[in-house]
Amino acid sequence: MEKIKTVSEKPIAVRMHEKDNVLVIASDSGAKTGTILYDGTELVDDVPYGHKVTTTDIAEGAPIIRYGETIGFASEFLPCGSWVNESRTTLPDAISLTEGFPEHKIRKVDSEPLEGYTFEGYRNADGSVGTRNILGISMSVHCVSGIADFVVKRIKNELLPKYPNVDDVVALNHHYGCGVAINAPMATVPIKTLQNIAKNPNFGGEVMVLSLGCEKLRPERLIPEKQSGQPEDIILTMQDPAYEGFQAMVDEMLERAERHLAKLNQRKRETVPVSELVVGMQCGGSDALSGITANPALGFASDLLVRAGATVMFSEVSEVRDGAALLASRAETPEVANALIEQLTWYDEYLKAGGVDRSANTTPGNKQGGLNNIVEKALGSIVKSGSMPIADVVAPGDRVVKRGLNFAATPASDFICGTLQLAAGMNLHIFTTGRGTPYGLAMAPVIKVATNSGLARRWFDLIDLDAGTIVSEGESIESVGWKLFHLMIDVASGKEKVAAEKLGLTNDLVLFNPAPVT
């Protein structure tokens, strides 16, 4: 990506690549007809903030180029200085995943090891490292979630204050476990997800499992193999005839929770290399600046993490679909490229079975924000993966196994992506947003990065980092990338709390269940 050009006084328009025939308007109030941009383009339309303007005449049917790539075709003649809105562009056909796909080539990138960076984390028996010390209360079925909520409230009030080294108690509420086709081919996805969430490093191997008793998802399946203690110490079954009423269940849960809290309380933070970070990246409420500011800065930070030996995941299948060729060429081996194509192909079929295609991804907010279609959105989204080779592809529900940059093949839904990244082992979450979201998770800290300074200013208590300074103050991508890298270390170490943690804002776990309910 070419370095951003700005006009001398005020950076009101930015170009991402020398081949581009559009600029993006970056001044808060947009730009009026007659405005002359730094490259001499004179606007013939009013162009809103984040939207594109042609910098040359574009013939009907000719390509519109951004990020050096074709993001669509002009559906009418667009004279230089025109507003490129959705109605003036047509979507390119989806890249075929089976025919004429470019041959896999390993790219050479600067991946000089980055050494000497550490954070303060909780080292677990299985070698993983937590960034928080949380008692997780999992459940085999949604039936017991009311009881879980009840007990969590009591634990927080009565027990947690006695165990100062434990950060939180969290019910791993979900809607699965019964009333579902548990043996359907795709039921493996939600089940693996729940199994692997229980292994998340932030729970220190001390997850408790609440069970009803008659549910389809047997509670034994949710216990991590390496967890200490026997199943009878971990699973509480409400229908166990031993419990005479609700109060007896609650008493037993509190008693067992206290044993787990006592063990968790012995965990102490210790200095560990940055390579122990497992960072999940995603974006939501994207706008046209996502691909110019926050995502490139995150891409730079992602490269730093990979060079330091950490594990980094990018995701969101329907947002990378149109950059498939680009990504496949970055796969470390042909096997990884094939795994990538396999995941994208499965998703194509999944969408088709539901009567839709990849174009179902973009939101009204994306479009208002200047992203005309999924191709443009995809190119801006992929930028956050930086420039490193893709070491592995993680199927939905699976745990990440290789260090370096991973493609975790999740839906783009913020909640489902976050949930699957938690299952993959994420101990730190980075979320870039242009339109703004209060998104948070109880299980891992979420650093929210604004793509524009207007949002960062307005949502001063919800946003953790302003990457909009890349446009508003001409700050370099590298500088913001380093800021983010250091913020990650501070948050992972517990020295900084993220906005969502301070306010106690959390979203639910949302499982990806491509199988039927019954």
Next chain:
Amino acid sequence: MEKIKTVSEKPIAVRMHEKDNVLVIASDSGAKTGTILYDGTELVDDVPYGHKVTTTDIAEGAPIIRYGETIGFASEFLPCGSWVNESRTTLPDAISLTEGFPEHKIRKVDSEPLEGYTFEGYRNADGSVGTRNILGISMSVHCVSGIADFVVKRIKNELLPKYPNVDDVVALNHHYGCGVAINAPMATVPIKTLQNIAKNPNFGGEVMVLSLGCEKLRPERLIPEKQSGQPEDIILTMQDPAYEGFQAMVDEMLERAERHLAKLNQRKRETVPVSELVVGMQCGGSDALSGITANPALGFASDLLVRAGATVMFSEVSEVRDGAALLASRAETPEVANALIEQLTWYDEYLKAGGVDRSANTTPGNKQGGLNNIVEKALGSIVKSGSMPIADVVAPGDRVVKRGLNFAATPASDFICGTLQLAAGMNLHIFTTGRGTPYGLAMAPVIKVATNSGLARRWFDLIDLDAGTIVSEGESIESVGWKLFHLMIDVASGKEKVAAEKLGLTNDLVLFNPAPVT
């Protein structure tokens, strides 16, 4: 259904129909080899509680008959007195929904009007009647649910005490709204569900809607047409540039909530006929006694309600699938029968697309409880619909429009069924359970009925009515049915609180979304 026969001293075995060639063991500890039942059958196996025993020799391949219907075939020769377990039976083929389906016939049933029964309810402007007075806070997307939870907590602490006529404030949390294929053919189901939940009579037309701003599901779509106030008074959009940070959003929400609370506080209970009840029925954690005790008693109460002019829904497509012919013959008109078949056919295809069929319904708990397969489970489940004609079929997400007995075509998943019944307009929920569940809803009271006295005794603080007395004490179905009918009136009137309300146990809204996520 034939009246239950019991042995003189101890009711250890029950038969449901004179044609049956099995009895169900109803003594808590099961029955041992050598036990002689009231009809002279001598047990040749130990038979667990709730399981079936043959009362005649059954040849390999011959039908096993319960409720007067074939629930399966003997997979081996079963001498008289044998335990009929899952491995000894084979599942009958599914009834075809297209060929050889019996012609529709209107049944004559005793439906003498039942007059003079009333309850104390909240009459709404649209004519509906609430059984509770709740401020509902809906949302167009899951992104804002953390904020909704935050605000609900503050409203409960700071505002609710000032409005004594308002029972509760509830966030209508859900996982829909973005990251979904909003224009997929089946996306209409979750969208209609959310639209109709906002119209539930227990919210008194005062639902507030939280919106993020950039989501796919536009918040305007969630406002009931008849709701008082302009959209700008109802919808709060977090991304509205007017809000300078989280605290400003919270302040505005509290202010608006107070206006709605003031209006709701003016609602007063008044005496209304029982015909204003909209009762949703379902069962979960079923056992072999479900079809002998709780469901027949509920069926009797359902008949009383219908005779009194009320609206009653039974549901759970995959649990009635095997009783399709039975149900179609009860449809009030051929159009209703066709609508029923249409819903069952759609569900067959939905399951098939996911690689499963109706047999995916039964749970390990069902099987341990003596229900060998979905046919047996279905016959026991349908009993709760009583004997009245089926006045209408409600598609998933739709609102009920006809009084009388309705088939609301929902999945059998407890949470999804309850959510769809709320959307249909349910103001009172009856839930029968044999294995036990702490199930509750914040939006409408849930009366939990135990199928067996053992559960009712053990879960004394979680169960609202013991229908197990039909077996344990030889109480008549009619007697328990009337008890339940009176309990419904007391709960609907707010004179009695159900167990889940007292303990504050609630389950989530769980939307049925047969469309893809993106």
